[in-house]
Amino acid sequence: MGQAITRRLTSLGMSVAGLDRAESPLCELSYAVDVTSADEVARAVNDIEAKLGAVDVLVTTAGHYESTPLTDVTDEAAHRMLRVHVGGLLACAQAVLPGMLSRGSGSIIAITSELAVGGGDRDSHYAMAKGAIIGVVRSLAAEVAASGIRVNAVAPGPTNTPLLPADSPWRARDYLDTLPTRALAEPEDVAVCVEYLVSDATFTVGEVLNPNSGAVI
Amino acid sequence: MTTTQDLLGGKVALVTGATGGIGLAHTAAFRAAGADVYAHARHESASLSDLESRTGAHGITRDVATPEACRALVRDVVAKAGRLDILVANHATMSMAPLVEADPTEWWRVVDTNLLGNYALIQETVRVMREQGGGGRIVVIVSEWGVIGWPDATAYAASKAGLISLVKCLGRELAPEGILVNAIAPGVIDTPQLNVDAEAAGVSLTEMHAIYAQDIPLGRIGDPREIADTAVFLAHPQLTAMAGQIVQVNGGSTRGRV
Numbered sequence: 232m233g234q235a236i237t238r239r240l241t242s243l244g245m246s247v248a249g250l251d252r253a254e255s256p257l258c259e260l261s262y263a264v265d266v267t268s269a270d271e272v273a274r275a276v277n278d279i280e281a282k283l284g285a286v287d288v289l290v291t292t293a294g295h296y297e298s299t300p301l302t303d304v305t306d307e308a309a310h311r312m313l314r315v316h317v318g319g320l321l322a323c324a325q326a327v328l329p330g331m332l333s334r335g336s337g338s339i340i341a342i343t344s345e346l347a348v349g350g351g352d353r354d355s356h357y358a359m360a361k362g363a364i365i366g367v368v369r370s371l372a373a374e375v376a377a378s379g380i381r382v383n384a385v386a387p388g389p390t391n392t393p394l395l396p397a398d399s400p401w402r403a404r405d406y407l408d409t410l411p412t413r414a415l416a417e418p419e420d421v422a423v424c425v426e427y428l429v430s431d432a433t434f435t436v437g438e439v440l441n442p443n444s445g446a447v448i
Numbered sequence: 449m450t451t452t453q454d455l456l457g458g459k460v461a462l463v464t465g466a467t468g469g470i471g472l473a474h475t476a477a478f479r480a481a482g483a484d485v486y487a488h489a490r491h492e493s494a495s496l497s498d499l500e501s502r503t504g505a506h507g508i509t510r511d512v513a514t515p516e517a518c519r520a521l522v523r524d525v526v527a528k529a530g531r532l533d534i535l536v537a538n539h540a541t542m543s544m545a546p547l548v549e550a551d552p553t554e555w556w557r558v559v560d561t562n563l564l565g566n567y568a569l570i571q572e573t574v575r576v577m578r579e580q581g582g583g584g585r586i587v588v589i590v591s592e593w594g595v596i597g598w599p600d601a602t603a604y605a606a607s608k609a610g611l612i613s614l615v616k617c618l619g620r621e622l623a624p625e626g627i628l629v630n631a632i633a634p635g636v637i638d639t640p641q642l643n644v645d646a647e648a649a650g651v652s653l654t655e656m657h658a659i660y661a662q663d664i665p666l667g668r669i670g671d672p673r674e675i676a677d678t679a680v681f682l683a684h685p686q687l688t689a690m691a692g693q694i695v696q697v698n699g700g701s702t703r704g705r706v
Binding site: 348372377387415422423424427441444445 | 616619620624626671677687688697699702703704
């Protein structure tokens, strides 16, 4: 998903810097960073601003998925889920916002999930974290809109990425047949949503786009 | 969208209510994206002629006050263009009145024009899309007032809320055959329609704009182009997973799920 977004933003003429635990080969600059560390994120953003200039757009896609029945979710797993998803968004937003506020423009896009909107069985701690992202997005949107910064989210349904293993139940025909579109979302769906939010959605604020194959309507 | 002048090349689009404030912008945006656009208006006008010469859209006139007229409009377009790939169901009428004082004839005129009319328009469009195969895109313009309601706007809000439910059903019903139905719920947009609101509130148009802007986090009302760009986004060929969704474009006024 991050790669599809990177390709599309690059095609718009933007310079893209990537923060990930691994290398981001498609990005102009790549930082091996744990997004749960506000310090590491802040250092990376400082370096990006020194090399590429002001950060105009932030897209947060970092996250991990675990399916666990509620009673089996450990405190550690729940804590980590929140730190990666919500902490990652907070750290990145706090690092780029001072610059955006001083320039009076910017766009922040958080990738959340259809499971945050509709929930799912054995998805409680994942949905909790992704739902919290929506709360942050709507609140931050209200907080900084008057300063010229738009904050929005994309909540994809199950998406055809390498993170979804070949034996995932979401790839099974009998699951796909429950989806109105009968198919997984493609990474390109998310990238098109990001392009819209970056380029054209100048009156769209605090909104969640739902490319979820009609899983939640 | 900004980078894609041939994004919709070879596609035929129908925009209803094309000489209204947002309709003009839809027509220009879909032409800029490369679609062949049929721009519907109730009657011939300087505004329609100007739109045709400015954008290269084909004007097509019909009073769509009845469901049968909406169906006939779709057949007119298909007779001329040979096909229909994208429908922007944009036409609407509105009037405001407190519920108890509302004239039932006028109340039902608003609901029937907006809800029953667009229902028929969509129904006939789906028949065409189904027959030609290959799916299609339907973008229905609803309203923030159909989401959160508004005093003295029961007829308009009822019609738009009805369209929201219609879009949700058709998202489910038609996505299996590749016809993707979605809606845009605009907030307050700078169109001549605001004259109606200003009149009802007893203030000038400029004052009306300022009053609305106070309640919008972005601090301003919207531009028709911002709705039109959203409609082009929903027609993007690579957006394949969006069905039955309502995109709210309102400067942050609602920030809630529809």
